[in-house]
Amino acid sequence: MPKAIVQQAAGGPEVLTYQDVPMPRPGPGEVLVRHTAIGVNFVDIYRRRDTTAKYPLIPGAEGVGVVEAAGPGVRLVKTGDRVGYATRTGGAYAEYRALPEGALIRLPPDIADDAAATILLKGFTAEYLLHRTHAVRAGETILVHAAAGGMGLTLCRWARAIGARVLGTVSTPEKAAAATAAGCESPILYTREDFAARAKELTGGRCVDVVYDGIGRATFLQSLDALAALGHLISYGQASGHPDPFTLTQLAAKSLTVSRPTLFDYTADRARYDDMAVRVFDAVRRGWVQPTVQRRIALSDAAEAHRALEARETIGATVLIP
Ligand SMILES: NC(=O)c1ccc[n+]([C@@H]2O[C@H](COP(=O)([O-])OP(=O)(O)OC[C@H]3O[C@@H](n4cnc5c(N)ncnc54)[C@H](OP(=O)(O)O)[C@@H]3O)[C@@H](O)[C@H]2O)c1
Missing domain, CATH: 3.40.50.720 (NAD(P)-binding Rossmann-like Domain)
Structure with missing residues (x-):
C-alpha cells in the first residue's frame, strides 16, 4: 500500500502520522499523480490547527509528480506527463494522489521537480x-x-x-x-x-x-x-x-x-491560471524567481518540517520528498 501523512485531529506537529493508505483511484476527469516532491507551506499549519476540519485528512496544498493513470474523459494531460499543482484542499502529503486534471499545470522540462515544488504555490x-x-x-x-x-x-x-x-x-x-x-x-x-x-x-x-x-x-x-x-x-x-x-x-x-x-481565487479561472503559469515560468528563466530548495525532508518526517517552520527556524522553502 502507498504511504501518506494522515492527521486524525487538530493539534501540533505530533498529529501528523506516516501510515499506509489505500491507493487512490482517479474518477471521471481525474488523474492519478505519483508525487516526487511536495511543497511545505504555512497554510498547511493553519489547516493542521483547524478544529473545524473533518478528520481524518491528508494535509498538503502543493505537489509535483508524474501522471500514472487517467480516469475517463481526461483531455489535458496524459500518462507520463510531469505536472504540478497548488490546491485549496489538502491531500498533497502522500505518495499518490488523485485530483481533477483542471488543477494541474504541465511542468516545463527545464524546471526540476523539487524546484517546481517551491513555486507552484x-x-x-x-x-x-x-x-x-x-x-x-x-x-x-x-x-x-x-x-x-x-x-x-x-x-x-x-x-x-x-x-x-x-x-x-x-x-x-x-x-x-x-x-x-x-x-x-x-x-x-x-x-x-x-x-x-x-x-x-x-x-x-x-x-x-x-x-x-x-x-x-x-x-x-x-x-x-x-x-x-x-x-x-x-x-x-x-x-x-x-x-x-x-x-x-x-x-x-x-x-x-x-x-x-x-491564491485560489486567482487560479479558479483556468485562463488566468495559465497566464500566471506563463509569467512564473518566464520569471524563473530570467532569474527573477529562483526556485531554491533550502531544506529537503523525507515525507515521513513532515512533523519536523512543520515544527521548524512554526518555530521560525527556516529560511526560504522546504520540500518533502516521498
Ligand atoms: N494569501 C495567499 O494566497 C497566500 C499564499 C501563500 C502564502 N501565504 C502566506 O504567506 C505567509 C508566508 O508563508 P510561507 O509558507 O512562505 O512561510 P515562511 O514565510 O517561510 O514562514 C513564516 C515566517 O513568518 C515569520 N513569523 C512572524 N511571526 C511568526 C509566528 N508567530 N509564527 C511563525 N512565523 C512567524 C517568520 O519569519 P521571521 O523569523 O523573519 O519573523 C517565519 O519564518 C503566510 O502567512 C502564508 O499564509 C498566503
Missing part, C-alpha cells in the same frame, strides 16, 4: 501579489514582512527585478543576510526595532507604497503606519494570528487601501 502567489493585487511599478517602494521566508525571498527578488525599492523585515541577522542576497535593502530586525519608524527613516519621511504582510496580528496595524499617502496594505497571511479589527477612519487618514487576497 509561492511563485504563483508572488505573481498575483506583484502583478494583480497591486501592479508594482519601477520606482515604487515596498516593504516585505518575513523577507527571508519562502514567500518573502520570492517577493523580494521579483520586486527588485521589476525595479522596485525593496525594504523588508526579518527576525535574525542570518535571515537579514538571506534577504539582502535576494535584493532586500537594509532588512529591519522587527523583533528589536519599530519597523514603521525605521521604514519612515529609510524613505526620508515619505514611507512605503505597498506593504506585503503575511504575519497578521503582530504587524498589521503598524503596517498601516508604515504606508505613505495612497498606500496599499496587502494582508495575505497570518503567521502570528488574525489581525485585530481596524476602522475605515484609520484608512481615511492617508487614503489607504487594504486587500486580503487568496
Whole structure:
C-alpha cells in the first residue's frame, strides 16, 4: 500500500502520522499523480490547527509528480506527463494522489521537480501579489514582512527585478543576510526595532507604497503606519494570528487601501491560471524567481518540517520528498 501523512485531529506537529493508505483511484476527469516532491507551506499549519476540519485528512496544498493513470474523459494531460499543482484542499502529503486534471499545470522540462515544488504555490502567489493585487511599478517602494521566508525571498527578488525599492523585515541577522542576497535593502530586525519608524527613516519621511504582510496580528496595524499617502496594505497571511479589527477612519487618514487576497481565487479561472503559469515560468528563466530548495525532508518526517517552520527556524522553502 502507498504511504501518506494522515492527521486524525487538530493539534501540533505530533498529529501528523506516516501510515499506509489505500491507493487512490482517479474518477471521471481525474488523474492519478505519483508525487516526487511536495511543497511545505504555512497554510498547511493553519489547516493542521483547524478544529473545524473533518478528520481524518491528508494535509498538503502543493505537489509535483508524474501522471500514472487517467480516469475517463481526461483531455489535458496524459500518462507520463510531469505536472504540478497548488490546491485549496489538502491531500498533497502522500505518495499518490488523485485530483481533477483542471488543477494541474504541465511542468516545463527545464524546471526540476523539487524546484517546481517551491513555486507552484509561492511563485504563483508572488505573481498575483506583484502583478494583480497591486501592479508594482519601477520606482515604487515596498516593504516585505518575513523577507527571508519562502514567500518573502520570492517577493523580494521579483520586486527588485521589476525595479522596485525593496525594504523588508526579518527576525535574525542570518535571515537579514538571506534577504539582502535576494535584493532586500537594509532588512529591519522587527523583533528589536519599530519597523514603521525605521521604514519612515529609510524613505526620508515619505514611507512605503505597498506593504506585503503575511504575519497578521503582530504587524498589521503598524503596517498601516508604515504606508505613505495612497498606500496599499496587502494582508495575505497570518503567521502570528488574525489581525485585530481596524476602522475605515484609520484608512481615511492617508487614503489607504487594504486587500486580503487568496491564491485560489486567482487560479479558479483556468485562463488566468495559465497566464500566471506563463509569467512564473518566464520569471524563473530570467532569474527573477529562483526556485531554491533550502531544506529537503523525507515525507515521513513532515512533523519536523512543520515544527521548524512554526518555530521560525527556516529560511526560504522546504520540500518533502516521498
Ligand atoms: N494569501 C495567499 O494566497 C497566500 C499564499 C501563500 C502564502 N501565504 C502566506 O504567506 C505567509 C508566508 O508563508 P510561507 O509558507 O512562505 O512561510 P515562511 O514565510 O517561510 O514562514 C513564516 C515566517 O513568518 C515569520 N513569523 C512572524 N511571526 C511568526 C509566528 N508567530 N509564527 C511563525 N512565523 C512567524 C517568520 O519569519 P521571521 O523569523 O523573519 O519573523 C517565519 O519564518 C503566510 O502567512 C502564508 O499564509 C498566503
